[in-house]
């Protein structure tokens with residue numbers, strides 16, 4: 001008997017492809033017929049070596065990762081990388097300074113954490129609201145910074161970069177936690193990319209780091225050894241016990257992405273899905289309102305208010321209750337901003353999105 005699945009628009013941990021869950025279920029007691037689960041497997045066994053190597057080679061294939069980049073599978077989540085990035089890279093150049101572009105909660109947290117380890121220069125005046133990306137021509141980049149950091153998709157505010165910033169020298173570092181593999185990326189433009197898996201490529205527990213080889217070996221002496229990229233690269237991410245099951249789930253998700261056309265196909269679908277929701281917002285005469293500038297609206301996280309620009313609390317509650325009755329959950333906006341947020345990661349289907357779009361049209365008709 002098949003369990004009924006709820007439509008999950010959560011921001012993360014987020015929906016996984018059904019075929020991935022079924023495969024994991026099938027192999028839960030006995031992985032590949034060997035009589036034990038991945039949950040019980042030694043991380044030094046040949047079977048686990050095959051899993052981690054396959055995960056890496058799928059990633060390399062899907063993102064066309066150049067040979068001079070290393071791929072690491074680390075613990076500590078995206079937040080662990082807020083520390084690991086400065087711990088490993090801020091000492092790249094004399095002066096221990098880094099440039100941060102702060103366009104939302106996550107880049108703000110990363111910048112604050114980096115202040116513990118060096119000088120942080122926020123390259124634009126502080127934003128009152130996180131609804132836009134300041135024009136890059138106005139950024140005050142420091143040519144002798146060790147790196148330039150930005151968050152490619154701000155999950156809470158729904159602000160996404162649709163361009164790759166120029167740094168004029170320093171290496172570029174990006175947090176791609178919430179839009180990783182949602183579109184093709186030219187890895188060669190970056191010194192480092194990282195992404196927690198629990199949105200687009202798997203479940204919580206593992207964070208992918210893609211780092212250019214020449215940036216290894218510059219960690220500050222106080223860098224915890226498990227966060228030291230050079231150590232982890234030399235040990236193939238097996239300095240200590242890695243999150244084996246999370247890596248295995250990532251492997252299944254990457255196979256699913258490959259079988260469904262890769263990052264270019266994901267991009268086409270993600271454009272289509274997000275347009276379905278933004279088109280309704282734009283045509284609603286202000287009944288639905290998205291505060292984010294059109295040029296940087298996220299294809300992954302669509303935040304909006306209901307009833308009026310700043311949101312009508314009663315209507316928003318009604319909207320969420322009605323959605324839940326239709327089997328659509330986790331549409332509540334982040335507690336720091338309120339309103340509604342629909343997260344449309346890779347595993348959210350066009351049909352799921354159409355169910356939400358249909359509900360938004362009906363709700364509008366009933367309450368406008």
Ligand code: PLP
Pocket residue numbers: 012076077078079080106151153154155156175176177178196
């Ligand atoms: N970066 C982004 C863009 C995120 O959306 C999140 C969490 O949602 C984080 C970092 C923090 O990730 P974690 O909870 O894995 O530490």
